[in-house]
Amino acid sequence: MAATKKNRRIKTALSIASCSLLNAVAFAEPAFQVNEVDNSILDDTEFQASNMLYAEDQRVIINESVLIAKKELSDEEFIKATFTADIMSGPSPNGLPAIKNPEQADTFTSPSGTIVTPRADQEQTFEFKDTRGAVNLEWQKPLSRLLKTTSGVSLSYEYDYMSLGISSAWSKDTQDRLTTFSTGLAFNYDMIKPVGGAPQPLTPTTNEVEEKYKDKSEIDLLLGVTQVLTRNTLLQINYVANYKTGYLTDPYKLVVFLKSVDLTPVDINPYYHEKRPDKRVSHIAYFNVLHSINEDVVKFSYRYFNDDWGVSSHTAETRYLKKLNDRTELQLKYRYYNQQSADFYHYHLVDGAAPSIDVRDIVASPTDLKYVSADYRLGDLRSDTVGIKLTRYFPDNDARLDFRVDRIINRDNNKRFETVRAWVVQLVGKMSF
């Protein structure tokens, strides 16, 4: 144990010495701080606290608070606990578009019990309010000098949703420590208890509920490699396979059935519950490069996503970290996301052809379809994010403060569903003892 402690101190000293080559003043002081609190119960403990506000214009608002406590047990061994609390509220789209002559359609009760009155001027939404609490525990342990394992359990609870997860990952460094191979498995079991019960899919909204509880499970497999390419460049490549099975339908989403002529509702109750397949297999390739230019860093990542629902997407993100002075860093970010819709996505269903109607939206009856969803998140979605982040280091206290603001714009490539704009504002504090 004493030898391990000594090794840790040697490692800390070496790390500080390395960093001090670049920043002698800023990083030399923590060496004395470590020794000063050596006997404290907080020794080798790191805390992170964060508060994030996610606010869509005229729609959903989420306030998320997170606290992380990480305790180093020995060299490269730690336990980490993450506590999350979310408060969510606001109008969320239920899949129904703005329709002409809404007075011809009746009001209806959504699965969550909300009375929905169709409107002509904008997409239909339902009001919701929910809170979420989550706990994640993680334990990393070295099995040998080059091999380490990380095990995790997670629990997340909402009024109408509960999720349990376990994960295990292994990583192996090569002798020269320039390459790391990683692999991991994760299993999740989710229980869904829709407010008002899970509706019978592909039936009008007046129908009885199908069941009270639904569930789904998923498995993740990860294969990855991280490679130091040059003294200044790091490359990471991951492949992830995801398999989901169970209730993958959204109980709160609807699709409307319209006449082709003038897009008025076909009858007094044209609203149908959506239905998605009960299996989904996804493949994800992720590529990430970090390159240091003097003391600045350029980061670029690309992700390709593909699944058997017909969804495929390209995500590219670039960040530039500019060191303003010894203690301050500025980061600029741009993220591009482009998604091809799921095969069963329909903006609306239409009884008969019309020049402006997408051919695949034309059906004689919604019940002719095997699966259908009008959830815009499964549509031909394009998303752009720009962001700015300011980081302030406090080397005297081995602490750091981050403040970021992002602007996200989600729009339809076919210019049908309404553009969603959101602000993300987040403050993160980190302190090590």
Place this chain on the structure above:
Amino acid sequence: MKVSVLLLVVLSTLSGCIVTQVKPWEHDVMARENMQLEHDELIDAMDEQNYYSKEASFGGKGIGGGGCGCN
């Protein structure tokens, strides 16, 4: 699937071609805080959650973490 495998093969080959020998005493840049993959751990985790609930794609950076009934 085919595209993912092809992409991995191409990128792995490419990385193999451009790797230069980095000596142990040249690891100073990689040890810097802003060169760590987890540099913005909490911000990245929340971004993942935000995008997961608003887009049909997910994942790539890691695995696990728990689900949500996101609206």
